[in-house]
Amino acid sequence: MSRPAIFRTVAWLWFLASLVVLVIGFREAIFLVPTDAAQGDAGRIFYYHVPISMLSLLFPYINFVASLAYLYWRRRDPLKALTSDALALTAAEVTVVYATICLVTGSIWGRATWGIWWTWDPRLTSMLLLWLLYVSYLMLRRFSSAGQSQTLAAVLSVFAAVDVPIVYMSIRWWRTQHPAPVFGGGPDSGLDPSMMPAFIWNIVGWAMWGIFILGFRFALERRRQLAEQEAALSAIEASLETAQ
Amino acid sequence: MKYIGHVLAHLRKDLRIEWRSRDSINGMLFFALLVVVVFSLAFDPTAAVSRQISGGILWVALLFATVTALNQAWTREQNHQVLEAQRMAPAPASALFLGKAIANMLFVLVVEAVLAPVFIVFYNLHVLGNAWLLALILPLGTWALVVNGTFFAVLGLRTRNRELLLPLLLLPISLPALLGMVEATTGVLTAQLDPLEINTWITQLAGYDLIFTIVCILLFETVLNAE
Numbered sequence: 001m002s003r004p005a006i007f008r009t010v011a012w013l014w015f016l017a018s019l020v021v022l023v024i025g026f027r028e029a030i031f032l033v034p035t036d037a038a039q040g041d042a043g044r045i046f047y048y049h050v051p052i053s054m055l056s057l058l059f060p061y062i063n064f065v066a067s068l069a070y071l072y073w074r075r076r077d078p079l080k081a082l083t084s085d086a087l088a089l090t091a092a093e094v095t096v097v098y099a100t101i102c103l104v105t106g107s108i109w110g111r112a113t114w115g116i117w118w119t120w121d122p123r124l125t126s127m128l129l130l131w132l133l134y135v136s137y138l139m140l141r142r143f144s145s146a147g148q149s150q151t152l153a154a155v156l157s158v159f160a161a162v163d164v165p166i167v168y169m170s171i172r173w174w175r176t177q178h179p180a181p182v183f184g185g186g187p188d189s190g191l192d193p194s195m196m197p198a199f200i201w202n203i204v205g206w207a208m209w210g211i212f213i214l215g216f217r218f219a220l221e222r223r224r225q226l227a228e229q230e231a232a233l234s235a236i237e238a239s240l241e242t243a244q
Numbered sequence: 245m246k247y248i249g250h251v252l253a254h255l256r257k258d259l260r261i262e263w264r265s266r267d268s269i270n271g272m273l274f275f276a277l278l279v280v281v282v283f284s285l286a287f288d289p290t291a292a293v294s295r296q297i298s299g300g301i302l303w304v305a306l307l308f309a310t311v312t313a314l315n316q317a318w319t320r321e322q323n324h325q326v327l328e329a330q331r332m333a334p335a336p337a338s339a340l341f342l343g344k345a346i347a348n349m350l351f352v353l354v355v356e357a358v359l360a361p362v363f364i365v366f367y368n369l370h371v372l373g374n375a376w377l378l379a380l381i382l383p384l385g386t387w388a389l390v391v392n393g394t395f396f397a398v399l400g401l402r403t404r405n406r407e408l409l410l411p412l413l414l415l416p417i418s419l420p421a422l423l424g425m426v427e428a429t430t431g432v433l434t435a436q437l438d439p440l441e442i443n444t445w446i447t448q449l450a451g452y453d454l455i456f457t458i459v460c461i462l463l464f465e466t467v468l469n470a471e
Contacts, residue, residue, distance in 0.1 A: 129420075133417070136413050139412050139413075140399075140400075140412075143408075145403065151466060155399065155463050155467055159459060160416075162459055
């Protein structure tokens with residue numbers, strides 16, 4: 001088999017495997033786990049909200065590392081730089097998707113258990129800021145002209161990566177001084193054993209799904225880059241022919 | 245020492261050009277005044293309420309004014325090919341940035357100096373806490389806005405919709421600093437925050453300034469040379 005064919009097979013298998021894991025996770029979370037005593041069935045959103053929130057804090061790091069790699073390779077090895085830029089873009093997009101899901105499921109859960117959609121709790125605020133930062137990253141890529149957008153975006157990614165811990169910490173310091181408003185807090189202090197399988201199946205499933213869309217979008221972006229290079233090359237060749 | 249010489253040269257140039265036209269200071273000042281008037285009409289604040297909200301209004305007014313001025317900050321350099329000259333010159337690029345940022349900082353400080361009495365009159369302000377702390381909070385907060393604003397203005401220089409892009413990038417990055425400024429200022433005005441908390445906010449603001457100044461200086465050359 002040629003290389004693209006192997007990639008395609010692996011991608012299909014990966015996609016099917018993540019679907020299977022997600023289905024098992026769905027069955028565990030919705031049907032098998034005993035109903036939460038305090039929250040009722042609304043508590044089951046835990047198995048979607050928490051894994052996705054945890055993952056949405058992971059993808060920004062991929063974006064940051066890929067952006068640093070881009071800045072390093074920009075002059076030394078332009079082809080590697082292009083690859084890392086594609087990875088940075090994809091990671092930012094997946095971050096936005098996961099952070100959006102996290103915010104939406106969080107508000108639904110908040111509405112069900114606290115009675116309000118949104119509160120300026122530290123955790124919520126820092127997540128919203130993360131979302132805003134990466135949306136502005138995508139905006140910058142959209143607005144800047146083709147030649148510069150990679151460098152500008154990589155620079156902005158460094159700013160965002162510096163900003164995220166500051167947001168997180170500043171709000172933490174604030175929290176230690178003010179009692180937080182209405183925040184029950186997730187069951188951070190250990191899960192009940194009966195909840196463990198559902199949680200693990202779901203976090204693995206969503207991680208696999210995230211890696212799948214990351215890879216899919218990355219392949220798409222690489223293809224776009226290659227097409228662009230080819231177009232540029234043929235334009236140069238055409239201009240040489242007319243010159244003669 | 246040579247580096248400081250370069251920074252001062254850029255600063256002198258910016259100050260002299262601004263002194264001759266006074267465009268951006270006048271623009272910022274009038275804009276900030278308008279925001280203050282609009283807010284006081286919109287809220288019709290009593291003395292107690294105005295103390296609570298004026299910290300936030302002051303910073304929002306300054307933020308908007310800074311953004312409007314910064315959008316124009318690099319246009320002159322671009323029109324006169326200063327950026328190309330800088331690329332060929334042996335001087336470090338970050339000196340250009342620092343000179344520009346310090347000049348912008350001075351402009352905003354002038355605006356603040358004029359705005360402060362207007363605030364006291366319009367909002368019936370009577371500071372309850374340690375007023376001298378404002379002399380620390382205002383410059384720190386202003387630098388946080390200006391250093392990132394100058395950087396993102398040059399980052400957006402060669403993009404489409406530059407006027408739109410600057411606030412889109414600057415606001416999310418500045419939110420932690422904005423939180424610190426507003427909380428510290430309101431804490432001083434109302435004296436409801438104990439000194440320890442105000443200290444934490446000020447330290448945090450200083451840390452923010454330090455980190456982002458370093459990041460801006462390190463990355464400026466990359467942005468300037470983005471083909």
